[in-house]
Amino acid sequence: MLQASSYWEEGTPISLDLLTQNDLFTKLRAQRQEYGRRNFTTELAKHLPARLVDHLATQFDLSGNLADWSDTRLQTLCDTLSNWEMIPTGTEGYRTAEVTLGGIDTDALSSKTMETKTTPGLYFIGEAVDVTGWLGGYNFQWAWSSAMATARHIAQTS
Numbered sequence: 379m380l381q382a383s384s385y386w387e388e389g390t391p392i393s394l395d396l397l398t399q400n401d402l403f404t405k406l407r408a409q410r411q412e413y414g415r416r417n418f419t420t421e422l423a424k425h426l427p428a429r430l431v432d433h434l435a436t437q438f439d440l441s442g443n444l445a446d447w448s449d450t451r452l453q454t455l456c457d458t459l460s461n462w463e464m465i466p467t468g469t470e471g472y473r474t475a476e477v478t479l480g481g482i483d484t485d486a487l488s489s490k491t492m493e494t495k496t497t498p499g500l501y502f503i504g505e506a507v508d509v510t511g512w513l514g515g516y517n518f519q520w521a522w523s524s525a526m527a528t529a530r531h532i533a534q535t536s
């Protein structure tokens with residue numbers, strides 16, 4: 379989620395495949411043979427988290443026993459879950475952020491030394507620059523590498 383939030387613009391919907399590699403349609407059809415008299419939501423909760431099933435029940439008509447569900451009705455639900463659209467209410471902000479988007483435009487800097495093109499002796503490195511890596515070490519690497527490039531240049535020129 380943290381990784382995905384770097385790409386998300388507030389207010390825009392995101393689409394999730396809640397059934398990745400889960401052939402729910404085939405599984406529910408098979409269950410229908412044996413457990414047709416059971417409540418549909420009980421059988422659905424064998425494949426999805428119970429809280430998600432509770433939420434789905436507020437959005438869709440999930441009433442009835444599994445035997446009441448035709449192939450068409452099952453397929454419609456599965457299609458919806460494969461392309462689940464939602465608009466997040468927001469991010470958790472700086473409280474949990476690990477990296478920020480934006481910063482000093484890279485076009486303003488030398489890519490070899492991080493020195494600003496307009497003001498000799500002024501450098502920007504790391505998080506201050508408009509460089510955003512995936513989580514998992516790339517941001518540290520960028521901070522250290524850009525710092526090293528700058529430090530070497532300062533050592534060579536002073």
Ligand SMILES: Cc1cc2nc3c(=O)[nH]c(=O)nc-3n(C[C@H](O)[C@H](O)[C@H](O)COP(=O)(O)OP(=O)(O)OC[C@H]3O[C@@H](n4cnc5c(N)ncnc54)[C@H](O)[C@@H]3O)c2cc1C
Nearest residue numbers: 474475476477503504505506513514515516517518519521
């Ligand atoms: C919770 C968390 C987890 C993270 N996990 C990862 C991870 O697993 N892998 C990864 O690659 N990246 C991770 N990051 C991102 C990574 O920490 C940053 O990208 C990296 O530390 C940036 O280095 P930096 O030196 O540019 O900036 P910073 O590390 O932010 O250093 C800036 C320094 O400047 C000081 N400072 C600020 N203003 C002033 C001032 N006016 N005068 C003097 N000093 C000042 C600050 O106190 C700070 O010490 C994480 C970040 C957070 C917040």
